[in-house]
Amino acid sequence: MTRRPGEASCSLPAAAFAGALAALPGVGPATLHGLLSQAGPIEVWDGVRRGEIVRPPGRGVLPSEVAGRRVGWADAAAQMPLQAWWEAWCRRGIEITWLGDGRFPDRLRCDPEPPGVLFWRGCLDRLSGRCVAVVGTRRCSPDGRASAYDLGRDLANAGVCVVSGLALGIDGAAHLGALDAKLPALGAGATVGVAASGVDVAYPASHAALWERVVAAGAVISETPPGRPAQAWRFPSRNRVIAGLVDMVVVVESHASGGSLITADKALDRGIEVRVVPGGVHAPSTAGSNQLLYDGPGPVRDATDVLDALGMVARRPRRIGRRRPPGVGRTEQPRLHPEARQPRLQPDGVDPGPSSTPAATTQAAGAVLEAVGWRPTSINRIVDRSGQTVGAVGRILEGLRDAGAVEEDNGWWWRSRVGDVRDPQ
Amino acid sequence: MFAVVPSSTLVGVDGLTVRVEVHVTTGLPQFSIVGLPDASCREAKDRVRAAFSSSGLAWPQKRITVNLAPTGQRKVGSGLDLAIAVATLVAAGQLPVEAVRGCGFVGELGLDGSVRRVDGTLALVAALDVEAVVVGCDAASEAALVPNRQVLPAATLRQVVSALRGEEGWSPVPPPAPPSARRVDGDLADVRGQPLGRLAVEVAAAGGHHLLLVGPPGAGKTMLARRLPDLLPALSVEDALDVTRIHSAAGLRLPEGVMVRRPPFRAPHHTASSVSLVGGGTAQMRPGEISCAHRGVLFLDELGEFAADVLDTLRQPLEEGRVLVCRARGSVAFPARFLLVAATNPCPCGGDGSPGGCRCSDVARARYGTRLSGPLLDRFDLRVGIERPDVSDLMAQMGSCPAGESSAEVAARVTSARERAFERGVLGNAEIPGSRLDAVAPLTASARRLLELRLRQGKLSARGLHRVRRVAQTLADLRGPSGPVDDEAVHGALLLRVEPFAPAAVTS
Missing domain, CATH: 3.30.230.10 (Ribosomal Protein S5; domain 2)
Structure with a gap:
């Protein structure tokens, strides 16, 4: 292909043409990569306009009516209001980079399936440091949500950029955790969200506020041209970008066939380390992640384990197993916030009922707390296990909740941990 | 001539x-x-x-x-x-x-x-x-x-x-048969664990509170509901005649002693039409299932599968205890004072509905919840989550655990609670009018504080307040003769009224 710069219609920068190429019909990451690995976006665009570069035939034989509707690239390109698009993108703070551009993330440059063009809002600098992906299911348990939040916050506190997918559940909790980190120099922790929809189309819509916070603290990245909603095939594709951007993928919770397993697969394909937060063996929301754990990748419990695996110096000495005196069982692991990890309940923190003695109340409260456990538990089971009457259980749970020892969601109760994420909306 | x-x-x-x-x-x-x-x-x-x-x-x-x-x-x-x-x-x-x-x-x-x-x-x-x-x-x-x-x-x-x-005599009238014995549909003692479900059934029977059981398939919702009629006291002669008249007119098989003395139990399938539930028909005005369940229990299994418009026809009879079916040719009033017991899954996937315990998306759960109209859900004083027994709990109870209380023991408590309600001038506490609650069902100071707190937190509506107070009164009645309703009864009533379909997974 010969270079004819005069053909590009006006004085737009190359980024505008890169964005326009991504918006051509039937263009996916592989096609874009193929086009842009040969020439710059301006040359490719000129080729497309002149009909020298044509839309490749689809795989297989298309039905005639579908084939008739196929729009050629030259026609599509002729109809694109490039100037207006470019102005709109600039106005919304949307930036574009492409394979071969100086700002293209280094890690993706040598990726086996690199994106051809990336749109982003925010700042990509954070991606050049240490990055860890914290991913998991949208339908998570409170445990998983707490783990993701803790990981996000503690990793960000350690200066690691937390990458995730901006989805409900684990992804959102990881972003929130990173946003809640307090770094002396930088303020909020670094976090980058990789979206399957356009960077200006918040999906899910309830996360619109979270998107803006992530843009402010890092960046929201997408391969999808701005203004377009996410199509189903974009999600696995997005997961591959997440895997390509990070040093390690941490899967917090995943159902048996969850999208985060795709992220883990893609990471393993690329030789990127995958770690899994172990979950209970009965909950459906941890079936996939536990299977993954069983298949090989090692477990991590918290950010300290992740930092260790990354070879970063954790901020506290780790207890080594052989220091344990013989005959003594496992002692409590030191945590990032040892004092905060203790349940805040002290039995005497319970509001004593009017009719019972303090000692009896304490004993009953202990029985109820024991019955609640760490996983979401129904009232039915709490009453069954504690042996108290329903009314007494109600009163005790009320006291325990006020003391911060248990939490409730829609009739399900569990013992609370520090850093549990509450609904910000 | x-x-x-x-x-x-x-x-x-x-x-x-x-x-x-x-x-x-x-x-x-x-x-x-x-x-x-x-x-x-x-x-x-x-x-x-x-x-x-x-x-x-x-x-x-x-x-x-x-x-x-x-x-x-x-x-x-x-x-x-x-x-x-x-x-x-x-x-x-x-x-x-x-x-x-x-x-x-x-x-x-x-x-x-x-x-x-x-x-x-x-x-x-x-x-x-x-x-x-x-x-x-x-x-x-x-x-x-x-x-x-x-x-x-x-x-x-x-x-x-x-x-x-005068050439021949009439045939003799057979002597009245002895009243049919307590139905043996299964005893409450068969139900293992499920303390909340057992309590809910007992409270429903004692106070006439409509009951919604929410739980995954196999949790025992139907088992509990079928044992409810046995807990109700036998029908009074007046009611028995009413019920017999309705059952006879509806063409139902009458019991051996002809007179229906036990509260009836009707469980129509969820494909039921609205006419089959409330009554009506073209050739002849026939009583519907709600009238056949008069003074007894109407059990709607898989409530979410009933057509929404069919369910909404129940709202007026639930309030008035009768249904006026009108057609061009005339209108007929059917008595329909029944105890509504319904069962539903918490979500379409059949999980237990706990956070992380379900495979449904939030959207799917929310859509499942909207099948039941708010006004109908509001009629249920008791909304209780039932779950499959935990395997370890079940094994622990096998052999070692004594069977739960039998239907007869619970029925005795129900009867005495009903007597206390009768002293208040109602058949069951569910019928206490809101205006008379303060007079006949007073609260202790701590109970009042608790309800005030819930109202301020926005967790209780004014209508919900009345319903919780009635259930609390029934709970107090079941404990025995007592003074004002204390906070323990109110706590219990609050736990027996959960929001069944609020999305469990909180969005972050």
């Missing part, structure tokens, strides 16, 4: 007196029935003629006209057969007029001349303002439930004629 005999026809679940007038005159032999008979009533013509010849009676070769008065009201069914036959005999001069004076006739004729019971006999006999009523032998014990009526049973038309002529 003219005769009139009283009989009756069914309108809804009540009887309506019908004057059967027969006119026999000279002319071409003809037999016609006028006065708005329906199809089955018009067929009486053929049955009566055949019964005459089978019984060895001479059919008058004259012009016979039968009129059913009041002529504006549609007559349904075959219960007028016997009256038409007797009136024809009198009009033709084969029976003296004096023989039928003071007698009503209710029964269907077979082609062989036999006299048979018709559905709704109890209501039909009660509607007749006469001294004696002639019925088929199989309807005698049912007709005998009506006070102040002499029942004259007869097996055949032949026997009716000879008994009226």
Whole structure:
């Protein structure tokens, strides 16, 4: 292909043409990569306009009516209001980079399936440091949500950029955790969200506020041209970008066939380390992640384990197993916030009922707390296990909740941990 | 040449007196029935003629006209057969007029001349303002439930004629059968664990509170609901007569002792139409399932699978205890004071609904919840989560765990709680009007503080407040005679009223 710069219609920068190429019909990451690995976006665009570069035939034989509707690239390109698009993108703070551009993330440059063009809002600098992906299911348990939040916050506190997918559940909790980190120099922790929809189309819509916070603290990245909603095939594709951007993928919770397993697969394909937060063996929301754990990748419990695996110096000495005196069982692991990890309940923190003695109340409260456990538990089971009457259980749970020892969601109760994420909306 | 005999026809679940007038005159032999008979009533013509010849009676070769008065009201069914036959005999001069004076006739004729019971006999006999009523032998014990009526049973038309002529006696009325024993549908002792479910069933029975059981398949929702009728006290004589009348009119099989003494249990499938639930119909106004469950339990399993418009037809009967079914031809009121028990899954996937324990997306859960209208959900005082027994809990209980309380023990507590409610002037605490709550169901100071806190937190609405207070009163009544309702009862009532379909997974 010969270079004819005069053909590009006006004085737009190359980024505008890169964005326009991504918006051509039937263009996916592989096609874009193929086009842009040969020439710059301006040359490719000129080729497309002149009909020298044509839309490749689809795989297989298309039905005639579908084939008739196929729009050629030259026609599509002729109809694109490039100037207006470019102005709109600039106005919304949307930036574009492409394979071969100086700002293209280094890690993706040598990726086996690199994106051809990336749109982003925010700042990509954070991606050049240490990055860890914290991913998991949208339908998570409170445990998983707490783990993701803790990981996000503690990793960000350690200066690691937390990458995730901006989805409900684990992804959102990881972003929130990173946003809640307090770094002396930088303020909020670094976090980058990789979206399957356009960077200006918040999906899910309830996360619109979270998107803006992530843009402010890092960046929201997408391969999808701005203004377009996410199509189903974009999600696995997005997961591959997440895997390509990070040093390690941490899967917090995943159902048996969850999208985060795709992220883990893609990471393993690329030789990127995958770690899994172990979950209970009965909950459906941890079936996939536990299977993954069983298949090989090692477990991590918290950010300290992740930092260790990354070879970063954790901020506290780790207890080594052989220091344990013989005959003594496992002692409590030191945590990032040892004092905060203790349940805040002290039995005497319970509001004593009017009719019972303090000692009896304490004993009953202990029985109820024991019955609640760490996983979401129904009232039915709490009453069954504690042996108290329903009314007494109600009163005790009320006291325990006020003391911060248990939490409730829609009739399900569990013992609370520090850093549990509450609904910000 | 003219005769009139009283009989009756069914309108809804009540009887309506019908004057059967027969006119026999000279002319071409003809037999016609006028006065708005329906199809089955018009067929009486053929049955009566055949019964005459089978019984060895001479059919008058004259012009016979039968009129059913009041002529504006549609007559349904075959219960007028016997009256038409007797009136024809009198009009033709084969029976003296004096023989039928003071007698009503209710029964269907077979082609062989036999006299048979018709559905709704109890209501039909009660509607007749006469001294004696002639019925088929199989309807005698049912007709005998009506006070102040002499029942004259007869097996055949032949026997009716000879008994009226004084040549032969009437068949004896069978002695009233002993009341049927407590239904053995399964005992509450069979239910392992499920303390909340057991309590909810007990409270529902004691206070007449409508109950919604929410839980995954196999949790035991149906098992619990089926044991509820056994906890209810036996029907009073008045109620028993009402219920028997409805069941008889609806064509349900009556129990051995004829009188329905146990609260009925009706469990229509979720494909039920709204007419089948509330009553109605084109040819004849029939009582629906809610009337068949009058003074008993209406159990709607898989509540979410019922058509939404069908469920919403329940709202008015739930409030008023009766349903007025109106059609162009007229309206009929059916009694429908029932205890509504419903069961539903928490979500479409069949999980237990716990956070992280379900495979449904939030959207799918929310859509499942919207199948039940808010106003209907609001009618349930008790909304309780039931779950599959935990495997380890189940194994721990096997063998070692004593069986739970039996139905009889719980029923005794229910009865005494009902007595306390009766002292307040209601049959169950669910019926206490909101305006009288402070007077008859006072609260302790701590209970008042707790409710105030819940109101301030926005977790309780004004209507919900009343419902929680009624349930708390029932809980207090079940504990025994007590003063004002304390905070423990209120705590219990609050735990028995969860939001079943709030999305469990909180969005971050």
